[in-house]
Amino acid sequence: MKKVQIYINNRKIRVDEGKTVLDAAKENKIEIPSLCFHPDLEAKAGCRLCLIEIKGKKGLSTACSVKAEQGMEIITDSSKIERARKINLELIFAQHREECDDCVWYDKCKLLKLAKEYRLKINRFTDRKKNFPCHQFGPSIVFDTSKCMDCRNCVEVCQKQGVNFFDIEEKNSFFEVFPTKDKKRDCIFCGQCLVHCPVGAFESVGEYEDIEKPFKDKSKVIVVQFAPAIRTSIGEEFGMKPGEVVTDKLAAAIRKLGVDKVFDVSVGADFTTMEEAKELMEKIKTGKGVCLSSCCPSWVKFLEFYYPEFIPCIATTRSPHIILGALIKTYWAQKEKIDPKKIKVISIMPCTSKKYEVERDELEIEGMEPVDYVLTTRELARLFKKRNIDLKKIKPEPADNPLGIPSGAGVIYGASGGVAESALRTAYYMITGKNLKNVNLKEVRGMEGVKKAEINIKGFKAKMAVITGTGNAEKILKELKKNPKAYDAVEVMACPGGCIGGGGQPLPSTPEIRRQRAEALYKIDAGKKLRLAHENPIVKKVYKEFLNNEKIIHKICHTKYHKKTREVKI
Amino acid sequence: MPSQDIILKLKKSGLKGRSGSSFPTGLKWESVKNAKALKKYVICNAAEGEPEVFKDDYILKNYPDKVIEGMKIALKTIDHSSGYIYINKEYFKKYGNKLKKLIGKLPISIFLKKTEYGKYIGGEETSLIESIEGKRAEPRQKPPHPTQAGLFGCPTLVNNVETFYYVSKINENKYNNERFYCISGEVKNKGVFEFPEDWTIKKVLKETHNWPDFNFFVQVGGGAEGEIFLSKELDRPVQYLASIIVFNLKTDPYSLMGKWVDFLMKGNCDKCVPCREGLYRLSEMIKKRKIDKNTLEDLFLVLEETSFCPLGRGASIPFKSLISKVLK
Numbered sequence: 001m002k003k004v005q006i007y008i009n010n011r012k013i014r015v016d017e018g019k020t021v022l023d024a025a026k027e028n029k030i031e032i033p034s035l036c037f038h039p040d041l042e043a044k045a046g047c048r049l050c051l052i053e054i055k056g057k058k059g060l061s062t063a064c065s066v067k068a069e070q071g072m073e074i075i076t077d078s079s080k081i082e083r084a085r086k087i088n089l090e091l092i093f094a095q096h097r098e099e100c101d102d103c104v105w106y107d108k109c110k111l112l113k114l115a116k117e118y119r120l121k122i123n124r125f126t127d128r129k130k131n132f133p134c135h136q137f138g139p140s141i142v143f144d145t146s147k148c149m150d151c152r153n154c155v156e157v158c159q160k161q162g163v164n165f166f167d168i169e170e171k172n173s174f175f176e177v178f179p180t181k182d183k184k185r186d187c188i189f190c191g192q193c194l195v196h197c198p199v200g201a202f203e204s205v206g207e208y209e210d211i212e213k214p215f216k217d218k219s220k221v222i223v224v225q226f227a228p229a230i231r232t233s234i235g236e237e238f239g240m241k242p243g244e245v246v247t248d249k250l251a252a253a254i255r256k257l258g259v260d261k262v263f264d265v266s267v268g269a270d271f272t273t274m275e276e277a278k279e280l281m282e283k284i285k286t287g288k289g290v291c292l293s294s295c296c297p298s299w300v301k302f303l304e305f306y307y308p309e310f311i312p313c314i315a316t317t318r319s320p321h322i323i324l325g326a327l328i329k330t331y332w333a334q335k336e337k338i339d340p341k342k343i344k345v346i347s348i349m350p351c352t353s354k355k356y357e358v359e360r361d362e363l364e365i366e367g368m369e370p371v372d373y374v375l376t377t378r379e380l381a382r383l384f385k386k387r388n389i390d391l392k393k394i395k396p397e398p399a400d401n402p403l404g405i406p407s408g409a410g411v412i413y414g415a416s417g418g419v420a421e422s423a424l425r426t427a428y429y430m431i432t433g434k435n436l437k438n439v440n441l442k443e444v445r446g447m448e449g450v451k452k453a454e455i456n457i458k459g460f461k462a463k464m465a466v467i468t469g470t471g472n473a474e475k476i477l478k479e480l481k482k483n484p485k486a487y488d489a490v491e492v493m494a495c496p497g498g499c500i501g502g503g504g505q506p507l508p509s510t511p512e513i514r515r516q517r518a519e520a521l522y523k524i525d526a527g528k529k530l531r532l533a534h535e536n537p538i539v540k541k542v543y544k545e546f547l548n549n550e551k552i553i554h555k556i557c558h559t560k561y562h563k564k565t566r567e568v569k570i
Numbered sequence: 571m572p573s574q575d576i577i578l579k580l581k582k583s584g585l586k587g588r589s590g591s592s593f594p595t596g597l598k599w600e601s602v603k604n605a606k607a608l609k610k611y612v613i614c615n616a617a618e619g620e621p622e623v624f625k626d627d628y629i630l631k632n633y634p635d636k637v638i639e640g641m642k643i644a645l646k647t648i649d650h651s652s653g654y655i656y657i658n659k660e661y662f663k664k665y666g667n668k669l670k671k672l673i674g675k676l677p678i679s680i681f682l683k684k685t686e687y688g689k690y691i692g693g694e695e696t697s698l699i700e701s702i703e704g705k706r707a708e709p710r711q712k713p714p715h716p717t718q719a720g721l722f723g724c725p726t727l728v729n730n731v732e733t734f735y736y737v738s739k740i741n742e743n744k745y746n747n748e749r750f751y752c753i754s755g756e757v758k759n760k761g762v763f764e765f766p767e768d769w770t771i772k773k774v775l776k777e778t779h780n781w782p783d784f785n786f787f788v789q790v791g792g793g794a795e796g797e798i799f800l801s802k803e804l805d806r807p808v809q810y811l812a813s814i815i816v817f818n819l820k821t822d823p824y825s826l827m828g829k830w831v832d833f834l835m836k837g838n839c840d841k842c843v844p845c846r847e848g849l850y851r852l853s854e855m856i857k858k859r860k861i862d863k864n865t866l867e868d869l870f871l872v873l874e875e876t877s878f879c880p881l882g883r884g885a886s887i888p889f890k891s892l893i894s895k896v897l898k
Contacts, residue, residue, distance in 0.1 A: 045711060048843045048876040059883060060875045065711045084876050087868045091847035125851055150840060168706065173835040174846070 006072040015068050022050055022063035025076065032076050033085065033114055035092070035198045036151035037064040039510050040496065041160075046151050047198075048088045049114070051081045060084055086118045094125035096199050097132075097146040102208055103200040104378060105507060111199060135179050137165075137568045139205055139359050140189035140352045141503075147201040148177060154193035154202065161494065162471035163188055163302070165568075179570050186305050186566040188470065190298040190494040191352030191503015204352045204376050204504060211383045214373035215257060220344040223328050224254050225263040225321055225403075229350040229414030229499035230377050232520035236506040236513075237381035238391040243516030245524060248396030251404070253389050254348070254380075255397060264399045265347065266406030268324025269413040269422070273533035274543070275317040275557045276419065277426035280489055284431070284460055289484045293419050295319045297357035298494035300561060302470045307477055308563035316558040318370075320413060321347040321354065322363055324403060325370030326556045331546045332403065340366070346373045348380045350414070350502035353494070362559045376504025407536045408525030415518035416468040416498030417444035417451060420491040424455060424464070426534045432458050439531055445522065447497050447515055450476070467492045468501075576647055576741060577603065583740045588625075588732035588749065589615060589695075590791065590811035591880070595733055601717040603648050605725035612644045613702075613721065613728045616657040617683045617693040621793030621833060623813045625750040626731035628762035630665045633735055638672040640734030643741055644727055645677065653678035654721075656698045659685065683707075690794065690837025691881055695728040696720075697839070708839040709879035751808065753780055755788070755816035771814060772804040785819035787896055794833045795884045798891035823897045827856045830888050838881055844872040845882030852889065861893065 002017040008030055015024040020043065025032045034050040037043055045065035052063045055073035060081060063074075075081070092111065103109065115122050132146035143154075155166040155177055165187045167180045179187070194202035206213070215222060235244040247264075254262045272295065283291045294300055294315040303310050318326075325347065329340040347354060351374075357363075358371045375383070384391055398404060409425055412418035421441040428436050443453035444464065449472040455462045465487045467473045473492045480486050495501045497514035500521065525531060533539060547553050581596030602610060614637065618626040629637060645651050655669060655678060662682055669680060681702050683692050691697050696710035699721045720726025729737070732750055739745040749767040754760050757780040765774055771790060775781045788804065789796040791811045799806075808814070817826070831853040840846040848869045855861050870886040877883045 043711070044841065045878060046841050046843065048872070048878070051876060062876075067713075080871075080875065083868075084872050087872045088843050088876060091843050091851065091872070094851070095847055125854075128847070128850060149843075150846065152841070173832070174850075175840040 004068050004070040006068045006070075006074060008074045009076055017068075019068055020064060021052060021066050021068055021072075021074055024068050025063060030076060032063045033110070033117075034064055035110055036149070036153065038153055038196050038198070041153055041156050041196060044151060044153070044156075047092065047149065049085055051084055052076050053078060053081060082118070085114075086120060089114055089118060089120055090122070090124045092149050092199075093120065093122040095128045096149050097127050097130055097144075098122070099144075099147070102203075104194060104203050104207060105200045106208075106382065108507060109200070135570055136205065137179065137187040138189055138356050140355045141187065141191060141194065142203050142205055143179060143193070144201055144203070145176070147199055149199045149201070150175075150177065151198060152177060153196040153198065157192045157196045160471045161188070161190060161192060161469060162306070162474045166193075179568065181570060183566050186301075186564070187568045188298040188301045188305070188494060189353040189356045189503075190470070192495060194352065194503050195501070195505070195507065195509045204379070205355055207376065207379055208382045211375060211379045211386070214344065214346045214375065215259070217344065219342070221261075221338055221342055222259040222344050222346065223261045223263060224257075224259045224346045224348060225265045225268070225324055225328070226250060226254065226348040227265045227321060227350055227414065227499065228269060228406075228411050228418070228521065229502060229505070229517070230348055230380075231411075231524070232414070232517045233350065233500060233505050234377050234381055235391060237378070237385075240392060241516070242513040243520035245520050246391060247524070248398050249391055249394050251399040252394050252397035253384055253391050256389050256394070257383065257387065259346075261400045263324060263328065263403040264406050264410075265321045265324055266410035266413065267403045267536070267538060268320035268322075268327070269410035270407050270533035270536045270539045271323045271327070271542070271557060272317055272320045272413075272419075273409055273422040273426050274539060275553070276315055276423040277430055277533075279315045279317060280423055280427045281430050284427075284457070284462060284488060289313060290480055290487050291315055291489045293489075293491040295413070295419055296353070296493045296499075297351075298353040299470060299473070299492045301353070301356070301564065302473070302494065304561055304564040305566075310477060310480075311561045311563065314561055316560065318363065318557055318559050319357065320410070321349065322357070322370045323557050326365050327403065327542065327546075329368055329370060330365065330556065331542055340368060344372045345370065346375060347371045348377065349374050350377050350499045350505045351495075352376065352503035354504075360559075362561075365555055377502075378504060378506060381506065402538050402541075405530075405536070405538065407533050408528040408531035409533045410536070411524045411528075412521050414499045415445070415521050416493050417441070417446070417466045417491065418498065418521070420444050420464055420466050420489060422533055423489070424462075425532050428457055429532065429534055435532060440526075444491075445518075447511060447518070462488045464488065465490045468494075468496050468498055470494050576643060579740050580737065583745055584747070585733070585736055585740060585745070587730060588736070588812075589730035592810055595729065595737070598717060598727060598729070599644070599647060601715075602725045602727040605718055607725050608650055609722075609724045610648050610651040611721040611724055611726040612641060612648060612651050612653040613698070613726060614641055614653065614655045614731060614734055615693065615695065615698060615728055616655055616661055616731045617698060618661070618731070619658065619690050619693040619837070620795065620811065620813070622754045622815050623752055623792050623811060625752050625762050625812070627661060627664075629731050629735050629750065630661055630669075634665060634668050634672055636735045636738045637731055638669070638676070638678075639741075640729075640737035641678060642676060643737055644729070644734070648727060651727075654702060655680045656683060656702065657681070658683045690833065691839045691879070694879060694881060696879075698728070699726065706839070708841055709881075749812050752813040753778055753816075754793075754813070756782065756786070756818050757816050768807050770805050770807055771799065774808070774814065775804070775816070780816065782816055782818075787817050787819060789815040789817065789888060791887070794830055794837070795881075795887055797887050798895055800895055819896070823892055824856055824859045827889055827892060828853070831856055834881070834885055842876075842878035842882060844869075845877045845885065848873050848882075849885060861897075866893070
């Protein structure tokens with residue numbers, strides 16, 4: 001890589017050609033405040049806070065959008081820069097209604113941090129948007145336009161998802177972001193708008209005003225189950241590094257909320273793996289064409305709405321927390337002799353879409369919803385803070401038996417490629433009667449949007465594609481339309497890097513943070529003796545004692561899909 | 571004529587872009603010509619959008635052949651190029667047929683300026699490129715300049731209607747450093763006049779019998795972003811956009827500023843904070859007819875220094891000069 005030499009505040013810096021001044025500054029630990037810039041997206045240079053002076057150039061420039069050029073001399077702090085930043089900040093505050101206590105950025109707000117640093121008068125101007133409306137997208141997401149600072153990151157990220165749910169329209173001389181009224185476009189609830197909004201104009205439904213709600217009913221047996229992707233991310237909310245594994249601390253902290261049981265959704269994932277592997281095996285045996293993964297409700301919704309012709313290809317296997325929720329209210333309830341109607345299952349998910357998924361009527365069993373309530377990682381963290389539970393300091397305790405010990409395969413569900421890898425480990429066993437010698441399927445790991453692998457199973461070459469981002473999936477779907485046998489199995493997660501980059505995860509979510517969260521999941525797997533779903537004793541036990549006929553398996557573990565018309569009402 | 575010769579001629583003529591940016595035309599042509607690419611574009615900007623500027627209207631009405639001729643020279647000079655005329659709806663209605671006839675078989679397409687985006691910003695060169703590409707008309711980050719990576723990423727020459735007109739004159743050796751002046755406002759002879767470019771504003775007004783017999787001030791450089799000059803300050807030539815608007819000194823400055831700020835707020839793209847929010851706060855003060863000096867200075871600073879594009883960076887000019895000279 002060709003390097004260029006630049007000077008930042010008279011310091012000589014060498015940086016790869018093509019990098020921006022902001023990149024160069026970050027690499028060299030030179031602080032330049034920025035707000036609307038997000039490494040996943042194009043630099044829009046709209047907030048005008050990352051201001052710099054470039055020698056020989058008139059006016060101030062923005063570090064996020066200027067590429068480093070040989071010999072460039074840059075100043076990142078001067079009285080003019082400071083004054084201009086301060087005024088622009090005041091102008092941003094003037095269009096952003098503050099609701100700090102109820103904000104997804106809560107204690108990590110860049111605006112507030114800068115306000116203190118630059119000693120702003122945050123109320124210098126009256127709020128321009130104070131009467132702007134809120135829009136709710138189904139049971140998942142709220143867009144509070146009175147907080148929007150018009151950076152349009154949401155517009156871009158939603159376009160990248162292939163969803164394009166936002167329009168920019170003119171209203172009273174302003175181009176504003178609106179959820180579209182177009183009936184041919186609908187939100188898939190992935191929450192990437194929320195993840196990429198620098199000022200908390202998006203939140204999940206109930207965040208944070210309703211976080212106490214699911215725990216209030218004392219007449220119920222409260223069971224909390226936590227998703228695979230959370231154990232390596234929630235620590236970030238308590239000052240730990242991204243990727244710090246906190247599985248047992250998490251179980252202990254949840255228990256401290258006064259709940260009756262704490263189970264691990266990764267155990268549910270082991271059941272999902274069993275059923276997905278069966279479906280995969282069936283497809284491979286019969287040559288029936290592609291099997292599309294079904295764990296990500298945003299992906300499923302994307303297919304049901306935009307590509308209904310692919311509905312027959314979606315695996316009918318339910319997602320891990322739905323299966324585990326159902327097992328809690330059936331198998332476990334019977335064992336414990338509890339009236340299942342008295343059980344309340346709360347899932348802690350890295351996801352905004354799971355709030356939508358649990359409301360799907362198809363998932364009901366015996367008139368009950370398998371999961372009663374979904375809280376995001378952020379919501380749980382906030383609840384811990386509210387109750388003065390410090391995750392960092394709490395003494396670790398394992399999750400409860402019998403649904404608390406997963407295989408490593410169930411843990412890697414949280415990363416893109418994890419479902420495919422887990423299902424393949426088990427499908428290989430189901431087809432060949434033997435376990436893979438090397439269970440690590442490295443080709444499908446990592447942060448790339450599209451990963452491909454060909455796996456030899458007893459002479460059959462299974463073609464797999466593993467995708468993150470529904471926008472990336474469109475290319476594969478187009479390929480499949482032309483050639484239905486182009487792939488045997490396709491795993492799609494709507495969020496970058498998989499669930500570890502989900503819409504319910506701690507903020508910020510950057511490529512580097514997601515990489516660390518995912519790597520930690522693989523480390524957990526690598527460190528376990530139990531790495532195959534079909535070898536998990538509880539899986540074996542439940543299949544023997546309870547899931548022992550097709551009818552019950554179908555009821556607990558499988559579902560249906562429907563072509564969808566627009567669900568979000570604006 | 572060999573292509574190098576016309577570039578030399580353009581350079582010698584000293585012709586500068588007539589959209590208001592005043593960039594040396596010869597240099598721009600040379601830069602696009604020398605850029606290495608398999609495809610290049612030549613765009614004629616006919617989306618004149620600033621209030622009280624109507625010189626391109628006049629040129630398209632009277633000399634459309636010269637404009638097309640100028641484009642033709644550009645297409646010949648720049649290898650592998652094809653052209654676009656980016657035109658607003660009104661001009662297309664008036665001159666579309668005539669232009670189409672003149673274009674004949676030349677590789678020039680007419681692209682209608684879209685009105686659903688920023689009405690004024692749509693005329694800025696990178697915004698119009700975005701618009702032709704089918705995107706929202708919003709300015710692009712420079713560099714790269716359009717001469718290096720413009721339309722569809724190809725080197726692109728963007729010149730104004732008047733610039734192309736004078737290119738054809740230069741080619742015929744008939745250019746005598748003139749330009750077109752739009753004169754409007756409280757004058758007897760509103761219109762477009764062709765005079766030497768070094769004439770003072772005073773001389774232009776006098777020669778056209780438009781020197782007022784009342785106390786007045788003028789706005790020079792366009793009816794939105796032009797600068798205000800008092801009658802005693804007119805011994806200077808017009809720089810940038812040659813539009814002169816005459817106002818009676820009794821004109822209500824607040825309603826005048828209100829017009830400007832409304833136009834700019836409607837015409838900008840709203841993507842950067844200083845232009846979107848700064849203009850709004852300016853409009854608040856103007857509507858209340860109460861200017862706070864500190865706030866004003868702050869808003870001007872961020873507009874001038876931190877706006878994304880020339881629209882925002884130049885937006886303070888009329889207000890600043892009117893407030894300091896007329897409102898006081």
